[in-house]
Amino acid sequence: MSVYRWLDERLDLDRLNKKFMRKAFPVHHSFFLGEIALFSFIVLVLTGIFLTLNFEPSSRLVEYRGEKLPAAYASVLYIDSLPFGKVIRSAHHWAANIMVASVFLHLLRILLTGAYKRPREINWILGLLLLGLTVVLAFIGYALPFDAYAVTATQIGYGIAKSIPYLGDWLAQLMFGGEFPSLRSLPRLYALHVLWLPLLLAALIGLHLLIMIKQKHTQPRYAEEVAPGKVLGVPMVPMQATMMGILFLLYLGSLFLLAGALIAHPVEVYGPPGTSTPVLKPEWYFLWLYGLLQMIPSSWQIPLPGGAAITSEFIGGVLIPGLLGLVALLLPFLDTRRTKMRYLELPSQHPMRTSVTVGLLFFFFVATFAGWKEEFGMTNAQLWAMLVFIPLGAWLATYVLIRQIWGKEG
Amino acid sequence: MADKTVTNRRAVLQASLGAGLGLAALSSLFVVGGLKPKKEITPESEPPKEGDRFVIAEGPDKGKLITLDALPLGGPFVLAWPKDPNTGVVKSGERNNLAMIIRFQPDEYDEETRENTDQGVAVYSAICTHLGCTVSQWLADQKAFLCPCHKGIYDPRRGARVIGGPPPRPLPMLPVKVENGEVVAAGGFLSPVGVAWRRSGAPRV
Numbered sequence: 037m038s039v040y041r042w043l044d045e046r047l048d049l050d051r052l053n054k055k056f057m058r059k060a061f062p063v064h065h066s067f068f069l070g071e072i073a074l075f076s077f078i079v080l081v082l083t084g085i086f087l088t089l090n091f092e093p094s095s096r097l098v099e100y101r102g103e104k105l106p107a108a109y110a111s112v113l114y115i116d117s118l119p120f121g122k123v124i125r126s127a128h129h130w131a132a133n134i135m136v137a138s139v140f141l142h143l144l145r146i147l148l149t150g151a152y153k154r155p156r157e158i159n160w161i162l163g164l165l166l167l168g169l170t171v172v173l174a175f176i177g178y179a180l181p182f183d184a185y186a187v188t189a190t191q192i193g194y195g196i197a198k199s200i201p202y203l204g205d206w207l208a209q210l211m212f213g214g215e216f217p218s219l220r221s222l223p224r225l226y227a228l229h230v231l232w233l234p235l236l237l238a239a240l241i242g243l244h245l246l247i248m249i250k251q252k253h254t255q256p257r258y259a260e261e262v263a264p265g266k267v268l269g270v271p272m273v274p275m276q277a278t279m280m281g282i283l284f285l286l287y288l289g290s291l292f293l294l295a296g297a298l299i300a301h302p303v304e305v306y307g308p309p310g311t312s313t314p315v316l317k318p319e320w321y322f323l324w325l326y327g328l329l330q331m332i333p334s335s336w337q338i339p340l341p342g343g344a345a346i347t348s349e350f351i352g353g354v355l356i357p358g359l360l361g362l363v364a365l366l367l368p369f370l371d372t373r374r375t376k377m378r379y380l381e382l383p384s385q386h387p388m389r390t391s392v393t394v395g396l397l398f399f400f401f402v403a404t405f406a407g408w409k410e411e412f413g414m415t416n417a418q419l420w421a422m423l424v425f426i427p428l429g430a431w432l433a434t435y436v437l438i439r440q441i442w443g444k445e446g
Numbered sequence: 447m448a449d450k451t452v453t454n455r456r457a458v459l460q461a462s463l464g465a466g467l468g469l470a471a472l473s474s475l476f477v478v479g480g481l482k483p484k485k486e487i488t489p490e491s492e493p494p495k496e497g498d499r500f501v502i503a504e505g506p507d508k509g510k511l512i513t514l515d516a517l518p519l520g521g522p523f524v525l526a527w528p529k530d531p532n533t534g535v536v537k538s539g540e541r542n543n544l545a546m547i548i549r550f551q552p553d554e555y556d557e558e559t560r561e562n563t564d565q566g567v568a569v570y571s572a573i574c575t576h577l578g579c580t581v582s583q584w585l586a587d588q589k590a591f592l593c594p595c596h597k598g599i600y601d602p603r604r605g606a607r608v609i610g611g612p613p614p615r616p617l618p619m620l621p622v623k624v625e626n627g628e629v630v631a632a633g634g635f636l637s638p639v640g641v642a643w644r645r646s647g648a649p650r651v
Contacts (some may be wrong), residue, residue, distance in 0.1 A: 189577060192595060195577030195641040204643045206482065214483035217541065224483075295465045311525050311544060311572075312582035313503045329577070330596045336607040345645045347614035349576050409595065 045403075053273070059249055060269030061276040064256040064380075066149075068283060069142040073170075074285045076135035077241065083128040084230060092113045093221060093226035095182055105308050108182035108222055112303050122299050126311055127291055129300035132174045134291070136321045139167045147393055150381035151254040157368040159251070162244045169237050171321065176229040178319075180222070181301065185316055187309040190225075196353035201344040217309070243399055252378075260379045317407060327406030328352040331419050387438035395431030402426050494620060499630040500502035500547060500569070501529045501536055503590060507602030509536070513627045515550035517567060522584035523591065523602070524548075525572060540640040544572040544580060545620060546591065547629060548602045559605040562621040562636070567629055569620040570606045573640040574598055576613040591617070615642075 043049055061067075092111040099111035143163060144150050152160035179190040189223075194216035197208035209215065213224030242398035252267055270276050306314060318326050318420070329352040338346040344435040371389075374420075383390040406419045500512040503525040510516075512526055523546040527538040537543045552566045559568065570591070574581050579595035590609060591600040599610030606617035618639050621632040638644065 138624070188595065191579060192577045195579075198641045201642055201643045204641075214485065215541075218483075220483045311580060311596050313580045326596070329612060332612050334598075334611065334613050337614055338630050339645060343644050345614070345643065347643065348612040349614065349641065350643065352612070353577070 057273040059272040060267050062253050062269040066087045066145045072138040075284050076131045079131045083124050086124050093222045095222050106182045109308050112181045113388040127295035128299040130295050148383045152368045159247045173233050177227050179225050182311045183303040183306040184314045199350040255379045315439045323407040324400045324403035327403040384442040387435050391431045391434035394434040395427040396432040399427040489535045494631050498528040498634050500526040500629050503527050514631050546572045554603050556604045560618050564623045566568045569622050571618040571639045575615040578641045
């Protein structure tokens with residue numbers, strides 16, 4: 037206690053306590069998705085520190101156990117040989133997967149409950165940027181082990197960047213340190229992956245949280261019934277903090293159990309990069325793009341002035357995800373209804389928004405399914421029919437079902 | 447009088463702030479210019495040119511000079527790096543130099559393609575025009591190149607035009623001649639290699 041008093045005299049802890057530590061946190065299970073994303077980031081930083089201490093960001097060939105291997109690849113083999121090295125690297129991989137998933141689910145929660153609306157536009161946009169950064173960081177993380185899988189996947193990313201009309205060559209070289217793969221690529225990708233983008237991510241997370249504290253959560257429905265117009269919740273310290281602590285430990289335990297049981301991405305299975313292309317599929321969160329890229333035929337080409345063209349790879353790799361992102365960014369400015377600004381909206385009472393979201397999810401599902409085009413022996417015509425009609429059908433069916441069960445928009 | 451001084455002071459402050467910002471912005475262009483790495487060309491990364499030979503790029507015979515009798519008639523193709531015969535340098539320092547060498551009967555090619563072949567030998571870039579993977583598979587039944595990344599298929603007997611999948615352009619061709627049984631480049635690649643947002647001539651249909 038005397039330590040507390042000593043610090044309080046100097047730092048006015050009581051004021052901090054009243055202002056921040058007693059912040060009321062509404063309790064709702066779906067509110068933990070953002071926290072899981074935050075835990076993932078923390079674990080990624082901690083496991084990442086271990087990895088940076090042993091990783092060598094270079095594609096120069098070195099002698100390792102009697103073989104000529106890229107230095108990065110050899111250093112990953114070395115990391116795997118350290119005590120728990122494999123498990124820590126595997127945890128880094130799985131935490132990245134969980135982070136992408138939880139950020140996306142967090143976004144869905146916000147979308148379905150209308151929490152993106154005025155006055156929370158800024159945090160919605162910050163959230164989208166955080167999703168984008170998370171995916172970019174995960175993608176760059178692909179490249180670092182520099183095995184055959186890493187090099188092929190990164191080549192495709194380089195190709196997508198390069199396909200942007202007029203700016204392509206310049207942007208791709210800026211991001212990948214010249215043409216990929218070159219000796220300058222790994223140092224640049226490494227710096228982006230371990231320093232600059234995580235710093236940016238941390239700064240944006242801080243801003244995201246500060247704005248959330250300032251604007252307060254949208255209140256769950258029960259709050260509207262129990263104490264209308266009041267902020268209802270448990271104080272951040274000690275109750276919310278205890279719940280967070282328990283959840284974090286559960287997260288940590290489950291993550292390392294998973295990481296130890298399923299060792300992720302063993303580089304020696306893919307081998308060092310060679311001249312031939314290994315047959316591979318990207319991570320699940322890129323499968324929808326992979327599916328789209330296979331579906332868009334070579335004939336989809338729009339000539340532009342100056343000898344440029346919008347090509348099939350630009351449409352699949354940049355245009356479609358870019359348009360989806362743009363619509364998402366504009367959403368709070370399109371949906372300007374000023375109802376329920378303090379409270380969560382029930383998905384059942386917003387049949388149009390909910391059904392469009394379900395339709396969009398089915399678009400992702402079908403595009404992901406198209407990633408198995410070969411295995412299922414599907415033709416492009418079949419896949420295109422599915423991609424158009426299944427999401428439309430899901431949209432209509434959801435809309436009709438919600439209206440039938442819960443009645444009119446309210 | 448006093449008001450005027452304040453106005454003048456403000457104007458001076460604004461002008462100097464503007465000039466400072468402008469200069470800072472201008473000087474940042476140097477930084478942006480330095481972010482794009484320079485392309486350093488070494489003998490190993492020079493593009494293929496007339497007179498270059500070819501060596502096998504992978505497998506047990508890696509590095510062996512490619513001759514007519516090393517190429518099976520009707521496929522599959524052989525992945526190859528160009529090699530400068532004067533210096534003996536294998537140009538494997540630049541991925542875009544990777545080539546596929548294939549051999550058919552001369553009359554199996556269409557006329558336009560045949561011009562750039564010799565004794566049935568044709569050389570194509572191995573870098574997919576879709577997203578830059580190595581086109582490394584051979585479809586024996588269709589006698590076609592397959593890029594395993596997004597299943598682009600190219601027909602080597604008709605200028606590597608796209609016969610399946612998403613690639614936007616045919617694979618660039620490299621004209622060849624056969625001298626003393628050796629496959630020799632008669633020039634560089636005829637169109638830009640790999641991914642490009644530029645239209646490289648009209649795709650052949």
